[in-house]
Amino acid sequence: MADWVALGDRAIRFARPARPGLSARTIVRAVRAWPGVVDVVVARHDVAAYFDGVPRATPQWHAWIDALATAPDDPTPVRDIALRAIYNGPDLAHVAEVTGRHPDEVCALHAAATYTVDTMGFAPGFAYLSGLSPALELPRRTTPRTRVPAGTIAIAGLQTAVYPFDSPGGWHLIGAVVGVQMFGPDGPLLQLGDRVRFVP
Amino acid sequence: MSFVVLRAVGLVTVQDLGRLGRMHEAVPPGGALVRDRLVAANRAVHNPDDAAAIEVLGQLVIRAEQALEVATDTSDARVLAAGDELTVTSEPRRVAYLAVRGGIAAPLVLGGRGALLSAGLGSMIRAGQTFAADALARAAPAARAPRRASKRTDDPASAPIRLLAGPDPDHFAPGALDLLVSSDYRILPSSNRVGTRLDGPALPRTSAPEVSRPMVIGAVEVPRDGKPIVLGPEHPTTGGYPVIAVVATADLGRLFSIRLGGTVRFTR
Numbered sequence: 001m002a003d004w005v006a007l008g009d010r011a012i013r014f015a016r017p018a019r020p021g022l023s024a025r026t027i028v029r030a031v032r033a034w035p036g037v038v039d040v041v042v043a044r045h046d047v048a049a050y051f052d053g054v055p056r057a058t059p060q061w062h063a064w065i066d067a068l069a070t071a072p073d074d075p076t077p078v079r080d081i082a083l084r085a086i087y088n089g090p091d092l093a094h095v096a097e098v099t100g101r102h103p104d105e106v107c108a109l110h111a112a113a114t115y116t117v118d119t120m121g122f123a124p125g126f127a128y129l130s131g132l133s134p135a136l137e138l139p140r141r142t143t144p145r146t147r148v149p150a151g152t153i154a155i156a157g158l159q160t161a162v163y164p165f166d167s168p169g170g171w172h173l174i175g176a177v178v179g180v181q182m183f184g185p186d187g188p189l190l191q192l193g194d195r196v197r198f199v200p
Numbered sequence: 201m202s203f204v205v206l207r208a209v210g211l212v213t214v215q216d217l218g219r220l221g222r223m224h225e226a227v228p229p230g231g232a233l234v235r236d237r238l239v240a241a242n243r244a245v246h247n248p249d250d251a252a253a254i255e256v257l258g259q260l261v262i263r264a265e266q267a268l269e270v271a272t273d274t275s276d277a278r279v280l281a282a283g284d285e286l287t288v289t290s291e292p293r294r295v296a297y298l299a300v301r302g303g304i305a306a307p308l309v310l311g312g313r314g315a316l317l318s319a320g321l322g323s324m325i326r327a328g329q330t331f332a333a334d335a336l337a338r339a340a341p342a343a344r345a346p347r348r349a350s351k352r353t354d355d356p357a358s359a360p361i362r363l364l365a366g367p368d369p370d371h372f373a374p375g376a377l378d379l380l381v382s383s384d385y386r387i388l389p390s391s392n393r394v395g396t397r398l399d400g401p402a403l404p405r406t407s408a409p410e411v412s413r414p415m416v417i418g419a420v421e422v423p424r425d426g427k428p429i430v431l432g433p434e435h436p437t438t439g440g441y442p443v444i445a446v447v448a449t450a451d452l453g454r455l456f457s458i459r460l461g462g463t464v465r466f467t468r
Contacts, residue, residue, distance in 0.1 A: 005367040008446030011416045013367055028224045039223040041414035043438050048414030050223065054449070120226040121412060121438025124319035127226075165320055183319060187310055188225050 002065035011050045012061065016042065017068045024118060025193035030071040034064055042192065043119055044128070078193055083162065083180060085111065085153060085198040089173035091141075095155070099136060107200060109133045110153075110174065115160060115196045125164040125188030129196055132158045144170035151176045153198065164188065201302070202332040203262045205325055206285065210258015211392065212325040213315035214306045215297075217250040222310065223437045229417065230316040230433050233257070233295050233393055234453040237273035241299035244271030251303030252313040252334070254325065256296045257393075260288045268333065269301035277301075293457045294387070302333035318394065318434050360467035361455045363420065363445040371442030372422070373404035380420070380428065380444060381466045389460045394436075395421075395429040396456065398464065402426025403444060410440040418447035418455075430455065 004014040016027070024042040031040045031049050039050040087107035096103040115129035132155055140156045145168060148154070152163045154171035163169060164182035177198075182189050190196065205212075215238060218231020232238035232255060239249045247253075254260065264280035271277040272288055273296060280286060290296040306313040306322070315322025365377055385400035403426045415421070419431045421441040430447060431439075445466075447455055458464055 006364060006446075007367050007414065007416050007443075008364055008418055009449050011414075013414055039221050041223050041437050043412055043414050045411060046413045048416070050416065119438070120224065121414075122226065122436055124227045124316070125225060165318070185309055187222070187227065192224060 002062055004061055004065060007048055009054050010052075011048050012055070013046055013048045014065050016045055016047050017065070019069045022069070022071070023074065023193050025076075025191075026071055026074045027068060028192060029074045030068055041121065043121060074193070078195055079191070081190065081194050081196045082199050083196060084178040085175050085200055086178055087111075087153075087175035087200060089153065089175045091172040092174045095136065095138065095172050095174060098138060101135070106136065106174065109136055110155070110160065111198045111200050113197075117190050117192050117194045117196065118159075120188070120190075120192060123163070123165055123167050125183040125190065127161060127188070127190035127192075127194070127196075129160045129190075130158065132160050134158065138172060140170040141172065144168055145173075148173060149176075151180075151182065153177060162190075201268060201300075202265045202330055203268055203280075203300070204265060205260065205327050205329045205331070206263055207259065207261040207327050208325045209260075210256070210290070212254060212256050212258060212260050213317070214252050214304050214322055214325070215255040215314040216252045216312055218314065218433060219310050219312035219316070226437045227310065227319055228316070228433065228435050228437055230312065230319075230393075231314055232297070233433060233456045234273075234297075236453045237295065237457070238297045238299075241271050241273040241297040242303070244275075244277045245269050245299050245301040246277075247299055247301065247303050251299065252306050253297050253299040253304060254288075254331075255314075256288050256290050256298065257294060258290060260298065260325070262286050262288075262298070265330070271299050273297045290459070292459055294459045294462075295457065300331075300333045305332045305334040316434060318436075358454070360465040361451045362448040363466050363468055364448060365445050365468065366443075367446075368408075368442035368444065371406055371408040372444055373406055376403040376405070376422075377444055377468070379403060381468050384463050384465055385428070387458050387460050387462050387464060391432075391460060393432045393434040395431055398428045398430065400427070403428060405442065408442065410442070412438045412440045413443075415439045415443075416446060418449065418452050419443045420445045420447065432456065 036051045115131040117127040118130040148169035153175040156171040215232045218229040385398040388397040
């Protein structure tokens with residue numbers, strides 16, 4: 001049976017179910033339907049459910065977590081988002097050098113993939129996009145930058161992302177999105193489950 | 201029904217009870233640092249508990265431009281006449297609230313009226329800005345006796361702050377939690393609405409790898425230097441440092457009321 005740990009007196013945390021193809025938005029939808037749940041965070045390996053009061057420790061949680069593995073997919077159609085990109089980041093040359101490729105090839109590899117918003121976290125509206133070419137896989141910078149400008153396209157590990165706000169950042173900066181705000185009055189541009197492409 | 205800001209020192213923002221239900225979009229709940237105090241100020245002027253008020257981490261001086269009914273979390277409601285000045289100072293606590301009858305007029309964005317600086321919503325209040333009471337002031341029944349600001353039970357010094365152990369005990373050396381609850385910690389001046397930074401005995405960690413995991417307000421995160429950080433209302437929804445314990449929800453207000461430089465004591 002799936003286990004959980006208390007995250008204080010109003011939330012619990014448990015392992016993200018391992019079923020292939022189980023999307024983050026399906027998890028959010030299913031967990032939000034639990035009694036008393038007001039919010040959900042899906043991280044890379046964990047899920048947290050937040051309650052509107054002190055939840056009574058219920059034995060059903062084990063069964064509910066187990067049931068996520070067979071939760072029906074969120075029927076809302078997946079959105080396709082195309083982001084205009086310009087590849088001019090300060091780390092582009094470094095990425096090209098370390099991966100043994102021409103900078104144009106780095107851009108082409110980045111723009112050729114279709115990404116999926118797999119988790120959100122770190123900063124409001126910050127979407128972790130999975131699907132980066134393994135040819136571009138790099139560890140994070142050893143020294144994070146104290147300020148990365150909003151709209152910057154960055155890569156680390158097998159993920160890419162666009163910084164929604166000026167913020168510190170430890171990823172490699174390869175470009176910027178053009179003509180779009182990643183976080184506006186209606187909230188974040190990207191949502192869990194979105195398919196995202198970068199168009200040079 | 202409006203006032204002008206003559207002076208704003210420190211972090212002064214519009215706040216309400218926050219934006220719930222958006223953490224899956226990495227938007228933290230935000231809202232008042234000490235919810236009970238915002239509610240007390242609102243109730244003193246007959247506002248709904250979640251009306252927008254002004255949160256003062258420092259000092260605020262205002263001048264009424266027209267007659268205005270106001271209250272703070274520590275003073276009863278009163279009417280300022282046009283031209284009257286009022287100073288609101290968070291000392292001897294970390295934070296104070298100024299409520300005006302009807303609530304502060306501020307646009308409702310993503311379900312809240314408060315500033316969430318990490319999401320670019322709202323801004324720090326500066327001298328020269330003008331604020332108006334919200335339209336609901338006109339709908340509120342007139343001529344009620346001002347309420348007394350209710351007696352608060354969140355005196356920071358009254359008792360240790362209760363912690364719930366976990367969720368990451370494997371990331372800490374044996375005795376780390378005992379050290380946390382048996383030592384005095386000082387609230388560092390670098391604390392903000394994102395996190396309250398503590399100085400005191402470093403909590404020994406194991407070398408377990410750091411992974412980004414879901415966070416919650418009150419989580420006691422421990423970076424590599426061992427000095428704990430208690431997450432506040434603008435916390436990142438995920439974080440990579442292990443969490444040794446989480447502050448009991450009922451005690452968050454007392455913890456966040458302790459002035460910068462003050463001392464906190466925890467208990468299990």
